[in-house]
Amino acid sequence: MGVISELIRTEANGSISFGDYTLASKTKKDNFKHGTDQYKVKTFREITKLECNGIFVYESVPGTAVNGLEITENEVSFQVEGPEDAEITLGLSDSTEYEVFINDENAGTMKTNLGGKLTLSVELGGDSHTAVRIVKK
Numbered sequence: 850m851g852v853i854s855e856l857i858r859t860e861a862n863g864s865i866s867f868g869d870y871t872l873a874s875k876t877k878k879d880n881f882k883h884g885t886d887q888y889k890v891k892t893f894r895e896i897t898k899l900e901c902n903g904i905f906v907y908e909s910v911p912g913t914a915v916n917g918l919e920i921t922e923n924e925v926s927f928q929v930e931g932p933e934d935a936e937i938t939l940g941l942s943d944s945t946e947y948e949v950f951i952n953d954e955n956a957g958t959m960k961t962n963l964g965g966k967l968t969l970s971v972e973l974g975g976d977s978h979t980a981v982r983i984v985k986k
Contacts, residue, residue: 851930852914857881857890857899864919868897870912870931894932905940905966913937916978923985929971930978938968939983950982958986 856878857867865883869876872893881888889900892912899907899915907915913931925939941947943965949956951971961967971979 853916856892857888859883860917862917864917864927866914866916866918867899868892868909868912868914870894870897870914872912907940908938909935911935913973924982926980926982928978928980929973930976931973933974934970934972936968936970937981938966941965941967941983942985946986948984948986950980950984952980953982 852869852871853866854869856869856876857865859865865888867890869892875891875893877889877891879889881890886901891898894912895910897909897912909931911931911933913929913935916928918927925941929935929937941961943963944961946958946960947967949959949969959967959969967983971981973979
């Protein structure tokens, strides 16, 4: 896997991958078309952020690389990697309960706030990746 040197790309299976945590300064790519949507990514070692059609989708502190991001009405899944543990915030539905799975292990139920944000911590480091899956209850 590794960093996404082009900052954001469409994968063969229709998912998207984005982020480069090795960059020393903030770099962004606007107007990336994926289907009927337009994505914007900002990334570097301190933060990675993704928006779709101007709406918040993903943010990690510090920066990460995300592979295979798939978003459906009831589920968000991706694999994430980075040099150290990260706090990840996702933009989901307002005041909704979600079941969180990290590396296929149930991490419990979480409820989004009124703004629809859900924040979780993920242990990262080295060359390995962590699978995250968020399922609407």
